Amino acid sequence: MTAFRIIVPTVVAALLAGVVPVAAEPASRHAKGSFDVSTKPVEQDKGDGSTLGRFSLDKTYHGALEASGRGQMLTVGTEIPGSAVYVATERVVGNLDGKAGSFALVHRGSMRGKDLSLIIDIVPDSGSGALKGIAGRLAITVVDGKHQYDLEYTLPQ
Template sequence: MPNIATGRFEVRLPTLPVEGEPENGPMGRRSLVKRFMGDLEAGGSGQMLMAMGQVPGSAGYVAVERVTGNLHGKDGSFVLIHRGIMNRGEQELLITVVPDSGTDALTGITGTFRIRIENGVHYYDFEYELPEV
């Protein structure tokens, strides 16, 4: 039976250079710096690559992010992989735990991470499973 963790998070996305890409070109790279609050008390760090389409509202990104902290009383870390597509304003986002990336009390974690933004505040719903010990 899956567990559900909910809460909010803050995110910073400092710009990083993209090798071979002109400044303000269609490709971009960002550092991910997050602080999760709620059922997941943790920090997140990683990198994001993105590309803008030629039509307004079309873009895509991929990211890899390590999350380290406490999830429902269990300490450890895990890695999330992001895949986001925006097709002329229609958004599709998939964020999942990388298999076998969990450490310590989060070893064996699997799951799907959902993000929603309401009035400028970022929220998460994390549906996950841990093996029985």
């Protein structure tokens, strides 16, 4: 414990004095484009008040992300139109801003009438190839029936 009391203040003092370099956070980048998506029902379980569903997911990304995505989606729909949730996992393989590799995404979405929530994160430590260490979040918008993405990401230096 005595060594800890001596080392910590020494390291803090060195950091404040600029003696120990602190790694800079990598700059966040944006990759934008469109994608095509196809879902196929795998299983459905209807019950009182809700329907559970499972779907296969296939995507083709265009733009700064030239890739294919494959995944599985679980859904819960209710008897109220416009009220549902989904979770999904997806592996994306291709090129991101010219860097070849893959990474995985985790989706969490819910809707209740006009209240929508969609969070899609890159799965930590899922990057491979030139995308090893990738982190970030994907945003999706639908304009005139066409799916658009904005992938905000960082890569280690």
